[in-house]
Each structure stands twice: as structure tokens, then as C-alpha cells.
Amino acid sequence: MTEIETQIFIAQRFGYLFEEQLLSILNLQMEASKMINSFMNKLSPSPSLFHFQIKSDTKASRRQYKNNTAR
Numbered sequence: 001m002t003e004i005e006t007q008i009f010i011a012q013r014f015g016y017l018f019e020e021q022l023l024s025i026l027n028l029q030m031e032a033s034k035m036i037n038s039f040m041n042k043l044s045p046s047p048s049l050f051h052f053q054i055k056s057d058t059k060a061s062r063r064q065y066k067n068n069t070a071r
Helices: 002-013 019-043 058-070
Strands: none
Touching: 002 019
16 A cells, blocks of 8 residues: 555646545545455454454654655
8 A cells, every 4th residue: 555655746746636635535545544454354254363454554654744845
């Protein structure tokens, strides 16, 4: 999912997305990450053997974006 975030930020930097659109897309991306993570955990035969975790750094990405734009 971090690859998607990178592409979203690139699109915003090139002027294809406004800040409101960026935040909306990041929220959708975070929801999708949670759903995928839940689905993968339900498919695993044993939680102790196969516990998948898709790390969503959307909140950290937002902070980084706000810090970069505040400069």
C-alpha cells in the first residue's frame, strides 16, 4: 500500500490532486488496507502460524505531508 501512497503524493505534487482530494483518497486507502488485512487474517489457517499485517502508514503520511507543506 505504500506504493499507492507514493503515487498519490506524486500526483498531488504535480497538481493533479487538491489537498481535499488527497486526504479523501488517503482515507479510502486506509480503509482498504484495513479490509485487506482483515481478509488475509481470516484466510490464514492458524493465527499463530500465519498472522499477516499490512502496515498502513496513512496517519504518518499525513503528518509528513503537513510538515512538508508547512515549510
